[in-house]
Amino acid sequence: MITAERKPFDKILGLVGESKKVLVAGCDTCVAVCLTGGEKEAEILASELRIEAGMNGRETEVEHTSAIRQCEWEYLDLISDKVDQADVVVSLACGIGIQSMAEKFATKLVVPGVDTNMLGMPLEHAVWLERCGACGECVLGETAGVCPVVRCSKSLMNGPCGGSHEGKCEVKTPEGEEIDCAWHLIWERLKAQGREDLMFVDRPPKNWSKGSSGGPRKMVRVEARPV
Amino acid sequence: MADAAQPDFEPEIIVFACHYCAYAAADLAGVMRLDYPSSIRIIKLPCTGKLEVIHLLRAIEAGADGVYAAGCLEGECHYLKGNLWARQRVNHVKKLLTEMGLEPERVEMYNMSSAMGVRFAEVANEFTARIKELGPNPVKRKGVSPYAAAREAASEIALPEDTDTVADQPNRPLAPLATTKEG
Numbered sequence: 001m002i003t004a005e006r007k008p009f010d011k012i013l014g015l016v017g018e019s020k021k022v023l024v025a026g027c028d029t030c031v032a033v034c035l036t037g038g039e040k041e042a043e044i045l046a047s048e049l050r051i052e053a054g055m056n057g058r059e060t061e062v063e064h065t066s067a068i069r070q071c072e073w074e075y076l077d078l079i080s081d082k083v084d085q086a087d088v089v090v091s092l093a094c095g096i097g098i099q100s101m102a103e104k105f106a107t108k109l110v111v112p113g114v115d116t117n118m119l120g121m122p123l124e125h126a127v128w129l130e131r132c133g134a135c136g137e138c139v140l141g142e143t144a145g146v147c148p149v150v151r152c153s154k155s156l157m158n159g160p161c162g163g164s165h166e167g168k169c170e171v172k173t174p175e176g177e178e179i180d181c182a183w184h185l186i187w188e189r190l191k192a193q194g195r196e197d198l199m200f201v202d203r204p205p206k207n208w209s210k211g212s213s214g215g216p217r218k219m220v221r222v223e224a225r226p227v
Numbered sequence: 228m229a230d231a232a233q234p235d236f237e238p239e240i241i242v243f244a245c246h247y248c249a250y251a252a253a254d255l256a257g258v259m260r261l262d263y264p265s266s267i268r269i270i271k272l273p274c275t276g277k278l279e280v281i282h283l284l285r286a287i288e289a290g291a292d293g294v295y296a297a298g299c300l301e302g303e304c305h306y307l308k309g310n311l312w313a314r315q316r317v318n319h320v321k322k323l324l325t326e327m328g329l330e331p332e333r334v335e336m337y338n339m340s341s342a343m344g345v346r347f348a349e350v351a352n353e354f355t356a357r358i359k360e361l362g363p364n365p366v367k368r369k370g371v372s373p374y375a376a377a378r379e380a381a382s383e384i385a386l387p388e389d390t391d392t393v394a395d396q397p398n399r400p401l402a403p404l405a406t407t408k409e410g
Contacts, residue, residue, distance in 0.1 A: 008326065009323070009326035009327060010326065040279075040281065043281050044280055044281050044284060044323075047281060047284040047285060047288050048284065048323055048326075048327055050288055051284065051287055051288050051327055051329065051366050052327045052328070054288070054365070054366035054367075054368070055327065055328065055329065055365045055366055
């Protein structure tokens with residue numbers, strides 16, 4: 001799932017500027033599941049913007065809406081009436097949804113209300129961990145289902161570095177919490193599976209051009225194209 | 228930001244009170260003939276755990292000078308953890324208000340049991356004094372009654388005042404704030 005965090009309120013205010021009619025647009029898929037940008041959160045931000053405008057004596061109309069998926073044209077059609085009436089749209093979707101919105105309504109000012117941060121999984125309620133780097137060439141089959149691309153701080157592809165100590169990485173999260181060494185996890189799980197030999201296989205350098213280093217990617221499923 | 232304290236300022240305060248404790252405590256305070264300010268307007272909930280961030284914000288948006296949730300004592304929630312959820316949400320709203328430049332003290336979470344009529348009156352007095360100190364909510368809208376609007380915004384979670392049980396309350400849709408008029 002794509003996860004995102006809401007931008008600080010003053011950043012959003014700066015993006016909205018002097019606009020008189022604001023539409024806060026949520027997206028009811030990934031960002032709703034990570035409690036950042038669904039309809040509920042869109043309503044909360046709209047209320048905050050109205051309170052702030054009221055406090056400072058500004059006449060600002062703030063509405064909210066949400067699309068089932070902001071990243072698909074068809075769902076954007078369903079909210080186009082509200083978008084048409086707004087001077088600025090604050091999108092709470094991930095970067096994909098925000099860009100779809102900006103492209104679909106190209107004459108409108110569409111601004112982000114969130115920072116999209118990762119492809120993660122909910123570890124437990126309201127806690128998400130990064131799990132995929134969308135590198136374009138999955139190695140999970142050789143790494144016992146642990147992704148070294150995003151779970152190793154250095155994205156090493158051939159075993160741990162010297163900074164791994166008792167299963168923990170030398171890097172800490174910004175909150176100061178310890179991070180499991182991905183290569184330690186890989187080794188432990190390969191051992192449990194009796195597949196330690198995979199650890200000693202020489203891997204050629206990873207082709208990073210299949211990931212975001214190779215420029216914008218495009219995928220076409222020929223067999224599914226309309227005829 | 229609010230002006231300094233005004234001597235004739237009568238705050239309008241919304242209380243989200245749990246059916247099982249604070250609402251009964253308010254009843255008890257009445258029976259005990261305890262004095263507490265008329266600024267307090269109560270919205271009865273089946274549990275403060277039903278209270279969400281948006282309900283608190285809507286009350287502030289409607290011009291309430293202060294809003295507080297009154298739930299059961301911690302560890303004694305009828306639904307086990309509803310009051311703990313409420314506290315987290317109230318704390319989150321405090322953060323949001325701070326970001327907006329409003330005083331976080333305008334929202335609060337209190338805990339009391341149904342036997343604590345005296346505490347109910349005490350909290351009402353304490354919170355009213357706090358809000359008087361802060362002054363009026365700068366977001367006042369002409370013709371909008373904070374209580375009516377907050378109640379309408381919370382209609383999907385609020386219990387009618389005359390209900391004795393919390394069973395089978397139908398969910399009602401949110402009405403737009405602007406249509407809620409005084410009286």
